[in-house]
Amino acid sequence: MMDKEELLSMCKRRGFLWRSAEIYGGEAGFYDYGHLGAKLLDSWKQKWKDFFLGLDENYHMIYTNNIMPHRVMEASGHVDHFSDIMIRCERCDSYFRGDHLIEQETGENAEWMGKEDMKESIKELELSCPDCGGDFSEPEDFNMMFTVSLGPTGQKTGFLRPETAQGTYINFRREYRALRKQMPMGLATIGSAFRNEISPRQVVFRKREFLQAELQIFFVPGIHDEKFKKKYQEIEEMKVNIRREDWDETREVMLKEIDDIQPFYLYHLGKMYEFYTDIMKLSSKDIRFRELSDDEKAFYNKIHFDIEVNFDTLNGWKEVSGLHYRSDYDLRQHQENSNQSLSVSTDDGKKIPHVIELSFGIDRNLWSLLDKGYKDDDRTWLDLPKEITPRQVAVFPLVRKDGLPEKSREVFDKLRSDFRVTWEKSGSIGKRYARNDEVGTSYCITIDYDTLEDESVTIRDIETTEQIRVEIKELNDILKELIYGRKKFKDHMEQED
RNA sequence: GCGGCUGUGGUCUAGACUGGUUAGGACCCAAGCUUCCCAAGCUUGUAGCCCGGGUUCAAAUCCCGGCAGCCGCACCA
Structure with a gap:
């Protein structure tokens, strides 16, 4: 069983993450990301946007404020219920x-x-x-909300948002018009949220300032959700691990076997699952959907499944994201409190749209990648998806003489615009491989004496430590194929034989 | 927030009970030498007693307070 402290120690040592304000003793519930953590975060965000905004042409990013006026949080119910x-x-x-x-x-x-x-x-x-x-x-x-005072007298107050969702809801009307009244309308956002946790613990799991990625989808049931019927049919045979509220174990079922939940919801459930298996590359044995019981879920959530990951470092199954059918609760609340109409016209008259919310705790998701990726058997290495890993390629000279460092710089410069790549010469070749294994560098390129003869280099695969030799002029294309394409490293090896 | 335990270079740790040389080691990192592929070796170097106060001739060590971490409880609409 892997130790949380051991992984955290690597994260600190190599530049993924550590406690904020460390030099002043730190403060519970706050963490900063270092240079590798920041790259991991950025590429995760990019993949999340590509994937979820790609689900429909009417899904878009917006960015809203961290500070919410008092009235917004009153309307949302957070002042009373939070x-x-x-x-x-x-x-x-x-x-x-x-x-x-x-x-x-x-x-x-x-x-x-x-x-x-x-x-x-x-x-x-x-x-x-x-x-x-x-x-x-x-x-x-x-x-649980942080109060902030506004203006010179400080008598006006607002809150640091406890979830990014409210910022999206209060922009619904504006976007609905700007996007020419197309529905379903998806508004995604990525940003910080703040909760004054009594007892923040378990590394980044219960932070007081944390990152969320959320997609709020607005639709009128029975009308706009019908547009997704065809999309749903394409994935209705997808199998997911799921645990219903009244089941005592997790089962693998096809989406279409879940016949008491609307296809529109199931479509997004399937796609979330796909994000975890295909993009984050987590093994299906380590992920599941769990339906929350009435006691656990918020009163406005009609349907609530969490995605849970089976963590090695955090004693098992923990929530990393959720899919919530929030009904028309949020827009109704904001309509009543703002006295502005948030309804839309349909053939059946005016309706307040309902919301399905896909909500991701980014810090938890990044930790799940580190947790599931960290391997410490005969060698220590980090198994991260090649498109997400902070460092995709490293370049080094086999030895530090005879022009090899200079040649390796040339190769490095050729790769810089296409990949997240580093160059290093210190230590021995074996040490450089080991260093890069630890932070999840997918491929190490070594320049040796043959390179000077025939312009070829070796590519080493992090998963197997095996190498292939390729020509420098093909290097960028081959690496792209390995990282973004379908071709696997072993295909190249067979090709070589 | 409560209770128990803990806090020594970047990491892991020795030293504390019984106060007393220049706080020792390993790894990491950096520079150099060496090196034709998986943490080799040699040389050199950077860097530490969580913070504040007290007792004492003298505090990493004893006392008090604070901060932080771990575990348990509580909390997590």
């Missing part, structure tokens, strides 16, 4: 959620209660601390 009323034991300082304590005692839902209701209820029920029996203090607000 904050909990906590009560503290005066003797042992333990915190508890007030509504949970009351629910346990009465069996009735207490989520609606304000601070005053709760105070009375606790008095009536004569509740005391479950840990030590001590008396409770006054109920206090604990909001």
Whole structure:
């Protein structure tokens, strides 16, 4: 079993990621990406955009603000629902959620209660601390959102957004017109979100500032979703690992066997799965969809599946993304609170569009690539998808003399515009291979004495450490084929024999 | 946020109980030598006691406070 600390140590040492503000002791829940982490992040984002925006011509990127006005988060329900009323034991300082304590005692839902209701209820029920029996203090607000003050007096407040989604919803009307009222309309965004987690832990898993990639798809059920029927039929026999809410195990089923969920939703479910298997190259044994129970899912989500990855470093299955049918809840809320119409005209009259949301925690997804890719058996190497890996190619001279370094610089310069590539000469050839194995460099190009004779170089494959020899003039094309094309390294080897 | 444990170069660690030479080692990294393909060798070098305060002639070591990490609890609409 792989150790989280060992992987994190590699990440720090080689430039993937580490704690923010390290030189000041750091702060829980904040991480920065170094030069390799940043490249991994950028290429992941690019692949995500290519894949999900490619699903339909009417899916587009937008970028919205990190700071949301107070009223937006009121309308979204976050001011009420994203904050909990906590009560503290005066003797042992333990915190508890007030509504949970009351629910346990009465069996009735207490989520609606304000601070005053709760105070009375606790008095009536004569509740005391479950840990030590001590008396409770006054109920206090604990909001997971960061408040920011706006303007010179600071009396106006806003919030750092706890999800990127709201920024998209409040731009719905503008984009609907700008995109000439085509539906379904997909608005994707990539950006930061902020949650004041009580106890951020597990490396990048519970960060206070984190990255999200989300695609919000707006449609009127029964009308616009019909347009995806044909697309769905093309993938309805796709098999996915899935665990329904009332199943006690994960099963591999065909999409069309899931007959109680609309095809429009299943289409995106299938495509998400495909992103994990085909783009992120995770093994299907390590991924699954899990349907959340009514207790777990938010009240406005009619259907909610999470994609979970089976992590080695984090004790098993953990959520990395979700597919939520949020119904018309969000637009309805914003319509009511802003007093602006967010409905669209259909043959059946005015309707408020519904939303299907594809939501990805980027940091978690990157960690899943590192977690599943890190191999530490007879040698240490990082098995990353060749299109996503931060360093695709490394070039070095076999030895540091007789003009080989100079020749290798030439080859390096030839590759720079086409690949994420590095050049190095320090240490021995074996050490350079090992260094590059550790950070997931897909191919190492070595310039040797034969190169000076016949303009050929060797390409070494990270997966097998085997080599092929190719001519420099074909090098760029062959590497492109290996990285982006269908041709595999072993095809080239057979060709050589 | 509570409780337990922990914090020594980039990484892993010795030293702490019993305060006392210049904080030792390994790996990594860098420069050079060597080297015709998988962490070889040699030379040199960079770099550290989490932060602050206290006790003491003297603190990495003892005490107090803070910060951070790990584990457990709680929390995670």
